[in-house]
Amino acid sequence: MNTNFLNGKEIVGPGGSVLGKAKGANFDEHTWQIESVDLEVDRKLANEIGMKNSALFGLLGNRSKLPLKVEFIGAIGDRILLRASSEELLDYVTNLRKDEISQKMKSTPKSAI
Numbered sequence: 787m788n789t790n791f792l793n794g795k796e797i798v799g800p801g802g803s804v805l806g807k808a809k810g811a812n813f814d815e816h817t818w819q820i821e822s823v824d825l826e827v828d829r830k831l832a833n834e835i836g837m838k839n840s841a842l843f844g845l846l847g848n849r850s851k852l853p854l855k856v857e858f859i860g861a862i863g864d865r866i867l868l869r870a871s872s873e874e875l876l877d878y879v880t881n882l883r884k885d886e887i888s889q890k891m892k893s894t895p896k897s898a899i
Contacts, residue, residue: 797825797866808866812853822853
């Protein structure tokens with residue numbers, strides 16, 4: 787499945803703000819359906835929503851990467867337009883961070899706690 791056509795497209799969020807650019811897609815190899823599009827978030831936005839120091843996204847130079855569920859996408863053309871509200875996006879990021887913390891706790895040996 788070729789998803790290269792998505793790479794570099796601006797991702798536009800609620801209110802017309804550019805959140806960043808698409809940097810690949812993730813798909814389910816069993817159903818052949820795209821599950822998420824990787825958003826390369828600009829650094830200013832990453833700071834604003836608290837992603838800067840998150841190990842989940844990691845710093846990629848001056849960028850952070852976030853997998854956006856396809857349910858958040860409203861349209862794809864020259865740009866990728868999101869239909870999710872600001873609140874939905876913030877809730878999603880918050881839940882991803884909670885999952886990251888939970889995974890770290892599970893993988894940390896009890897002797898290290």
